[in-house]
Amino acid sequence: MTALLAASAACERETRRFHDEAQPPAAGGVRLTALEPGPATSSRALRHPYEDNAWAVSEGKRLYSQFNCAGCHAHGGGGMGPPLMDALWRYGAEPENVFASIAGGRPNGMPAFGTKVGATQIWQLAAYVRSMSGLVPKDVAPGRTDHMQVKAGEQAAPEAVPRNAAPEPPAP
Amino acid sequence: MTRFVLALQWSGRHSALDPAGPQAARIDSLWQFLWIVSAVVLAAVVAALLYASLHRRRHAEPEQAGAGTRTVVIGAVGLTVVILLVFLGLNFGTGRALTIPPDGAVQVRITGKQWWWEVTYPGNPPSYQVTTANELHVPVGEPVVVELGSSDVIHSFWPPDLVGKRDLIPGETASIWFQADRAGEYRAQCAEYCGHQHAKMALLIVAESRDSFDRWLARQRDSARTPADSLARRGQEVFLASSCVMCHTIRGTPAGSRIGPDLTHLASRRTIAAGTLPNTRGHLAGWILDPQRIKPGSRMPANPLAAGDLEALLAYLETLQ
Numbered sequence: 221m222t223a224l225l226a227a228s229a230a231c232e233r234e235t236r237r238f239h240d241e242a243q244p245p246a247a248g249g250v251r252l253t254a255l256e257p258g259p260a261t262s263s264r265a266l267r268h269p270y271e272d273n274a275w276a277v278s279e280g281k282r283l284y285s286q287f288n289c290a291g292c293h294a295h296g297g298g299g300m301g302p303p304l305m306d307a308l309w310r311y312g313a314e315p316e317n318v319f320a321s322i323a324g325g326r327p328n329g330m331p332a333f334g335t336k337v338g339a340t341q342i343w344q345l346a347a348y349v350r351s352m353s354g355l356v357p358k359d360v361a362p363g364r365t366d367h368m369q370v371k372a373g374e375q376a377a378p379e380a381v382p383r384n385a386a387p388e389p390p391a392p
Numbered sequence: 393m394t395r396f397v398l399a400l401q402w403s404g405r406h407s408a409l410d411p412a413g414p415q416a417a418r419i420d421s422l423w424q425f426l427w428i429v430s431a432v433v434l435a436a437v438v439a440a441l442l443y444a445s446l447h448r449r450r451h452a453e454p455e456q457a458g459a460g461t462r463t464v465v466i467g468a469v470g471l472t473v474v475i476l477l478v479f480l481g482l483n484f485g486t487g488r489a490l491t492i493p494p495d496g497a498v499q500v501r502i503t504g505k506q507w508w509w510e511v512t513y514p515g516n517p518p519s520y521q522v523t524t525a526n527e528l529h530v531p532v533g534e535p536v537v538v539e540l541g542s543s544d545v546i547h548s549f550w551p552p553d554l555v556g557k558r559d560l561i562p563g564e565t566a567s568i569w570f571q572a573d574r575a576g577e578y579r580a581q582c583a584e585y586c587g588h589q590h591a592k593m594a595l596l597i598v599a600e601s602r603d604s605f606d607r608w609l610a611r612q613r614d615s616a617r618t619p620a621d622s623l624a625r626r627g628q629e630v631f632l633a634s635s636c637v638m639c640h641t642i643r644g645t646p647a648g649s650r651i652g653p654d655l656t657h658l659a660s661r662r663t664i665a666a667g668t669l670p671n672t673r674g675h676l677a678g679w680i681l682d683p684q685r686i687k688p689g690s691r692m693p694a695n696p697l698a699a700g701d702l703e704a705l706l707a708y709l710e711t712l713q
Contacts, residue, residue: 238688239682286651287638336638366544
């Protein structure tokens with residue numbers, strides 16, 4: 221009986237939230253520089269709505285390939301665009317910053333997808349991008365790829381300590 | 393005989409017991425034979441049990457199988473083996489008849505996706521290729537070979553009025569063939585659990601005369617024209633400037649993404665969302681604004697469009713005949 225109860229408790233499924241209105245982060249929620257007039261604002265104003273949800277991260281992974289992020293960033297190793305699986309973040313590793321990079325674009329080639337991709341999907345993509353360098357919980361990160369594997373699953377990504385880096389100056 | 397035909401208002405008939413083609417007729421007659429024989433066997437077994445329980449021996453006697461008992465047992469075992477072998481042979485024969493397609497059949501390719509069907513008619517030259525979704529048109533009285541593939545998980549193609557099931561397996565190409573002898577609309581359904589919206593993954597099969605099939609195919613080959621109406625033209629701009637363009641193709645416009653269904657001839661289709669809703673302006677509006685209410689888990693995100701934009705977009709989509 222106890223075993224049955226324990227077994228049924230173990231069966232609790234993660235909730236898939238199909239119908240919530242994920243909001244874009246409030247403008248100016250995250251600072252990209254320490255220089256700021258007036259009192260410092262909290263940089264952790266907004267919690268990532270999907271980062272504890274394995275389904276949302278796997279949806280992000282699906283969108284990553286369907287929206288051809290791999291065209292520039294490859295499978296995280298980088299190509300025309302910077303690598304996403306290392307610990308170096310040019311525009312901040314916080315979910316809000318990743319959201320802002322996807323929605324608003326960044327200099328030197330990253331397009332702004334904010335008018336074409338809804339907030340829910342951008343949050344899912346942001347969660348997946350962070351999972352590539354081990355910044356989401358291990359039990360949430362995708363464990364395998366549906367297609368031929370080019371690298372170990374995101375679950376196996378070592379937990380990286382994100383370092384912020386200034387963008388490289390454009391070549392002279 | 394039992395004929396329960398499901399009354400489905402807008403997505404065709406769906407019954408294995410009212411075959412509309414020779415393949416389904418073979419399956420139906422095999423099934424009729426199996427169930428009649430099984431019913432006779434069941435009746436005989438029940439009769440024997442009743443007889444045995446009503447004629448109990450008064451005293452427990454030492455067990456001894458008389459010659460009569462032995463004959464009955466050997467006879468029953470022999471009859472069972474013969475019946476099973478006959479079933480096996482008929483099954484095998486039906487399977488073979490359903491497997492080998494005749495030459496000169498109409499070729500179609502169906503790709504299962506979560507949770508809709510992509511239907512492709514190969515063309516010669518290749519620019520004549522036609523891609524549509526959730527609707528398969530076939531000429532009446534001609535064999536049709538359907539190549540089946542999947543781009544995500546295992547699905548199963550099952551048009552019970554026309555033929556049996558065949559699985560769509562990622563990385564593999566299966567094929568099945570059938571022939572519709574009666575014009576009409578038939579419903580096919582995914583018959584292998586494939587995730588959240590497995591139940592709302594239906595395909596409409598339209599069997600029509602060779603002439604109207606050819607006309608339909610020729611119309612599907614056309615690219616979409618830029619609408620003359622100013623509201624619809626604005627709708628096209630809305631389509632190209634919003635999230636629609638990330639997943640859908642409309643041939644004749646820059647929209648060319650292959651993630652969602654091809655919408656070049658959306659207005660000519662009878663249903664939307666894989667047979668979930670009839671294709672009317674109201675349903676289309678509800679579907680575009682919030683697909684997650686209608687088909688939770690569907691890969692189409694909610695599109696919070698402004699009222700004017702939605703109006704224009706609907707006007708444009710209605711021109712995609």
